[in-house]
Amino acid sequence: MGDIGRRIALRRQQLGLTREEVAARAGTAPAYLQYVEDKPAAAPGTGFLLMLANALETTVAELRGGGADLPPGVGRAAYHPELLELDPQECRARLSTHGVGRVAVSTPHGPAIVPVNYAVVDGAVVFRTAPDAAPALAAGTEAAFEVDHIDEALSQGWSVLVVGRAEHVTDPAAIQHLADEARTGPWAGGDRELWVRIAPERITGRRIQVR
């Protein structure tokens, strides 16, 4: 299996789609999709990759693995940008139910910003971590948690900041409730059984919009 085949197969699994379903979405034969997945020598054309990327809700560049080593946001500034405050309701809507955010912590080596897979449960930001991992250090402090979306296409974007007291969740019933409600686990895998909860005291956000 080549790199592109591996990415296609993994993406199918992520979406919970069979090969037959993806082939149907892309308007191709399952046998050809299998060929592209299995044979490193397969060199699918751009037209095929376009349909396939769309079927897999991603881009041709992602399937090819290009750009994955670069940070987002390399576009130039737009001509007439506008910076707008988001109201708390809009901020909460953008936090959504789960995703990847970042928490600021103080470590023995200095300050740090660390990405976490979070969920919003009962209005609070929660994430799972390991007791010896950096995100665990947020507990017991006034914590900053940030989520953003960078719109490469238009050099615009938004960010939402949640500030509040972070604490370990230790009550077994509360942990069970979080485990039931959180829709995602840590992408990093491994043993991450410490739950941290940030009760928002202040939610603010801003949006850069192209006029």
Place this chain on the structure above:
Amino acid sequence: MGDIGRRIALRRQQLGLTREEVAARAGTAPAYLQYVEDKPAAAPGTGFLLMLANALETTVAELRGGGADLPPGVGRAAYHPELLELDPQECRARLSTHGVGRVAVSTPHGPAIVPVNYAVVDGAVVFRTAPDAAPALAAGTEAAFEVDHIDEALSQGWSVLVVGRAEHVTDPAAIQHLADEARTGPWAGGDRELWVRIAPERITGRRIQVR
């Protein structure tokens, strides 16, 4: 002009491409592209949008504006993730020359994480801000600066953390040098003439990779 037309036209400008060039890339007629850009009633088919999104180096979803209000990283964890440390050289390569990163600051309202458009000049992270904006508060402190890339397609990603003393750059010759070397300005626009420079004392990074 409708929303989709606006996004297409802006994206063309971002890439510095004429309508003719984009039409050629997408294999369509400039007149039809103009029609789609100008008429809110135009309802281009998915096949056309696929070619167009590829020509504009973006996705159909971005052109349609879908998902732009949600945080990234809503996928489930991969089956066999692996967490790897990045060596300093890899970290520097991923910082690249410019992009969008995030700086942690202490504000009068508590801790904050704020996105900034940064550049790497002479090995240091630099960004422009306004004297009364939150990122300016990093100056004079031991600052944390983070860059990451979330790979939606595979529920994997990486992050790089730079820690170092942040300072205002006040010397006119040094400011001119930064202005010459930095490849991007703040997307937020406006008067952002205060340069902040973080000299890295420690660069660390990690990668979540799907086996």
